[in-house]
Amino acid sequence: MVTIAVLLKQVPDTTARITVSDGRVDETAISTWVTSPYDEYALEVAIQHKEASGASITAITLGPPRADKVLKDAAALGVENLVRVWDDAWESLDSNQVQAALSTILEGVEADWIYCGKQSADRNQGSTGPGVAERLGMACIVEISDWDVTGAQPSFTRATSSGNERLAPTPPIVLTFTKTETELRRPNVRGIMAAKKANIEVVSADIGDAQVQVVAHNPPAQKPEGRKFEGAESVPEVVGLLRDEAKVI
Amino acid sequence: MDITIIAETQDGGLHPVTAQLVGAASSLGASLTVICPGGAGGEEACGISGVGKVLAVTGDCFATFDGGAWAEALDAVAGGDLVIGAAPTSGRDICSRIAARRGVSIIQDVINLSPGLNITHPIYSGKANQDLTVTGNCVLTLRANTFPPAPSGGTAQLSTVQQSGDVRLAVAEAFARASERLDVTDADIIISGGRGMGHPDNFRHLYEVADVIGAAVGASRAAVDTWEEIPHSLQVGQTGKTVNPSLYIAVGISGAIQHLAGMRTSKYIVAINKDPEAPIFKVADYGIVCTWEEAIPVLKEELSKLT
Numbered sequence: 324m325v326t327i328a329v330l331l332k333q334v335p336d337t338t339a340r341i342t343v344s345d346g347r348v349d350e351t352a353i354s355t356w357v358t359s360p361y362d363e364y365a366l367e368v369a370i371q372h373k374e375a376s377g378a379s380i381t382a383i384t385l386g387p388p389r390a391d392k393v394l395k396d397a398a399a400l401g402v403e404n405l406v407r408v409w410d411d412a413w414e415s416l417d418s419n420q421v422q423a424a425l426s427t428i429l430e431g432v433e434a435d436w437i438y439c440g441k442q443s444a445d446r447n448q449g450s451t452g453p454g455v456a457e458r459l460g461m462a463c464i465v466e467i468s469d470w471d472v473t474g475a476q477p478s479f480t481r482a483t484s485s486g487n488e489r490l491a492p493t494p495p496i497v498l499t500f501t502k503t504e505t506e507l508r509r510p511n512v513r514g515i516m517a518a519k520k521a522n523i524e525v526v527s528a529d530i531g532d533a534q535v536q537v538v539a540h541n542p543p544a545q546k547p548e549g550r551k552f553e554g555a556e557s558v559p560e561v562v563g564l565l566r567d568e569a570k571v572i
Numbered sequence: 573m574d575i576t577i578i579a580e581t582q583d584g585g586l587h588p589v590t591a592q593l594v595g596a597a598s599s600l601g602a603s604l605t606v607i608c609p610g611g612a613g614g615e616e617a618c619g620i621s622g623v624g625k626v627l628a629v630t631g632d633c634f635a636t637f638d639g640g641a642w643a644e645a646l647d648a649v650a651g652g653d654l655v656i657g658a659a660p661t662s663g664r665d666i667c668s669r670i671a672a673r674r675g676v677s678i679i680q681d682v683i684n685l686s687p688g689l690n691i692t693h694p695i696y697s698g699k700a701n702q703d704l705t706v707t708g709n710c711v712l713t714l715r716a717n718t719f720p721p722a723p724s725g726g727t728a729q730l731s732t733v734q735q736s737g738d739v740r741l742a743v744a745e746a747f748a749r750a751s752e753r754l755d756v757t758d759a760d761i762i763i764s765g766g767r768g769m770g771h772p773d774n775f776r777h778l779y780e781v782a783d784v785i786g787a788a789v790g791a792s793r794a795a796v797d798t799w800e801e802i803p804h805s806l807q808v809g810q811t812g813k814t815v816n817p818s819l820y821i822a823v824g825i826s827g828a829i830q831h832l833a834g835m836r837t838s839k840y841i842v843a844i845n846k847d848p849e850a851p852i853f854k855v856a857d858y859g860i861v862c863t864w865e866e867a868i869p870v871l872k873e874e875l876s877k878l879t
Binding site for chain 2: 335337338339340341343348360361417418419422444445446447448449450451452453454455456457458461462463464465466468478482483484485486487488489490491492493496501502503504533534535536537538539540541542543546548549550551552553554555556557558559561562564565566569571572
């Protein structure tokens with residue numbers, strides 16, 4: 324049987340204001356945590372793939388207990404197996420540690436198709452998909468913007484500098500997704516009820532020592548206040564400033 | 573410290589960001605080797621000041637993009653305690669894999685780098701920055717248009733190395749881009765529209781301005797989500813593209829926090845909005861309180877006079 328894994332990360336809602344206090348982002352000030360938006364597209368395609376192939380899906384997240392919600396939300400859409408990787412001693416893991424933890428779990432799942440977002444909406448790194456693929460000895464297609472998973476041979480489209488390329492890869496493979504125009508499905512009542520009873524397997528992993536230390540978080544540098552003009556008659560002056568002062572045109 | 577820089581190539585030559593990678597690495601006072609995937613741009617790389625050695629890596633795997641194969645080939649020839657690449661999609665893919673092959677960490681989209689190794693990169697799409705230190709070796713990708721480029725005048729030696737990797741991705745079909753328009757991530761000037769444009773057809777006015785100055789057209793999430801005619805590929809912001817142009821012109825964009833996250837590091841920002849209280853004015857160098865209908869024709873005319 325085809326086996327699918329999908330990697331999901333819980334992040335602050337993208338409309339959340341991020342505040343820094345004592346050199347760290349204040350996570351207690353974040354009221355809404357959501358599934359990272361790109362991961363939602365990965366999940367949507369994974370479910371389409373499951374529907375066409377009769378595969379089972381394992382959703383995996385790395386995070387503290389609050390991250391159970393992303394797994395429950397996935398269960399409400401029909402994901403069968405839920406795994407959360409965590410250890411209370413973990414904090415600000417570096418890429419090497421994150422990939423070690425996820426690879427360990429993925430080796431146990433033996434997935435043919437591994438779906439994830441192109442990057443998380445909080446760290447924005449884009450390292451996990453290709454990094455996990457390398458550790459598992461798999462190919463990886465990054466930033467997929469279109470797909471067809473309805474047939475026996477799924478295909479995926481990525482952007483290139485001159486257009487698009489469609490690839491019809493052989494599993495095992497890691498696939499990372501960007502946001503597209505596709506409408507994401509919403510859970511129905513039956514799904515929500517089933518998700519309440521869904522079991523989450525919580526596991527730890529050997530992740531080695533940290534190689535990267537966080538020194539401080541800082542708010543972004545504030546620009547000095549700019550100049551404000553009124554009306555279309557000010558446009559020639561602004562264009563003049565762009566040419567003579569900013570020297571950008 | 574030995575540093576290997578992975579050159580960013582385009583159209584068979586060197587992408588200008590490569591000189592920026594060299595400029596950033598030079599500040600670490602190390603010996604610099606530039607490796608050119610597929611051999612492109614080798615001669616040009618030799619001419620960048622501060623480069624000690626250039627390796628043109630030629631191999632069958634470079635005919636198409638397979639991050640796994642490229643990483644395997646490049647890692648085989650790349651020495652170095654530190655590997656530095658550029659942060660666009662392909663660079664992130666290759667560098668993630670090289671880090672994983674070496675069992676070291678990768679830090680992407682670095683905006684500040686100093687000996688130590690001290691590293692700063694944005695998190696939450698630029699709503700905050702993170703300062704890091706690294707123990708031992710690592711792999712970095714650097715954000716484009718952030719570090720000053722190393723000047724020309726280098727006289728490095730060029731060697732060619734044959735090295736390929738195991739290709740597992742085959743392209744079934746390639747499609748040329750329908751339009752010749754610049755992508756926002758490649759553009760030095762961007763003009764973006766928001767929901768204040770009123771109707772997706774009105775974006776043609778932005779395209780007209782863009783054509784005058786060679787700009788790319790972008791859009792806010794509100795515009796992309798409201799009008800299906802505006803594709804997600806135009807979206808600038810936290811769930812779209814992060815851009816860093818010399819000039820960003822925001823038209824009819826209120827300046828939601830997730831939009832600011834994607835464009836606030838632009839060198840100069842012009843905002844055109846009829847609402848004087850719009851948050852976009854807080855990050856604008858030059859704000860014009862005006863409807864787009866009145867401002868855009870004048871803007872187009874004035875810019876036409878320059879060219």
